[in-house]
Amino acid sequence: MRVEHITVVVPAHDEEALLPRCLDGVRTAARAVSVPVTVVVVLDGCTDGSEAVARAADVDVVVLGARNVGAARRAGFGSVAPRPHEWFATTDADSVVPAHWLSSHLQHAGHGAQLVAGTVSVTDWSGWPDHVRSRYGSAYRAGAAHGHVHGASLGFSADLYRAVGGFASLPAHEDVDLVQRMVEHGADVVWSIDAPVETSARSDARAPLGFATYLEGLQDR
Known part of the structure; x- marks a missing residue:
């Protein structure tokens, strides 16, 4: 598709x-593509200085009080007016996309992809015992057709997103739910391995049943 x-x-x-580091990464990725990029930060129930960080950056800001990651992603995409030939992407505030993240999406879209589901990597395991890192590495499928769904690394055509009804207001696994509906809709999917996103392995989770919960399960197994 043309983007x-x-x-x-x-x-x-x-x-x-x-x-700040997340937005630096997104801005760097945006400078690597030749099409305009709009960045929307959805501040959901923030009580710290997140709003000041977002307001100081060259991004659009949506303020929400849902404390629901699905509702936050939905509000972000719902805040932009429909445009023809639009590509949507999403990542997490505790993650850093690589410089070629968006150019990778454009390359896949140019070859017909409607949905790009990428992988993640963890560089800081300091909050966990060694066996958690080992178990995570053993279980994580990082090859082609990996089948992982991470809200930290998703991209899809805006037309496809709207056709399936967008993100549901789910407190967890909103990314898996969306991708399942897109696959059932017949989307052309690329399980991308060429632009892994660095994500946080912190133990103090922001979303219930998210990545930290998964790592806790590995620790206790």
């Missing part, structure tokens, strides 16, 4: 410390 504009949505709940 003439990209919108990136970043949900954030009390992410004052990590949001």
Whole structure:
């Protein structure tokens, strides 16, 4: 598909410390593509300095009080007017996309992809015992057709997103729910391995049943 504009949505709940690095990564990725990029930060129930960070950045800001990551992503994409030939992407405020993240999406879209589901990587395991890192590495499928769904690394055509009804207002697994509906809709999917997103392995989760909960399960197994 031809892409003439990209919108990136970043949900954030009390992410004052990590949001600046996240936005730096998104801006770097935006400079690497030749189409305009709109970045939307959705401040969901923030009580720290996240709003000041977002307001100081060259991004659009949506303020929400849902404390629901699905509702936050939905509000972010719902805040932009429909444009033809638009690509949507989303990541997390505790994650850092690589410089070629959006150019990778455009390349896949140019070859017909309607949905790009990427992988994640963890560089800081300091909050966990060694066996958690080992178990995570053993279980994580990082090859082609990996089948992982991460809200930290998703991209899809705006037309497809709207055709399936967008993100549901789910407090967890909103990313898996959306991708399942897109696959059932017949979307052309690329399980991308060429632009892994660095994500946080912190133990103080912002979303219930998210990545930290998964790692807790590995620790206790």
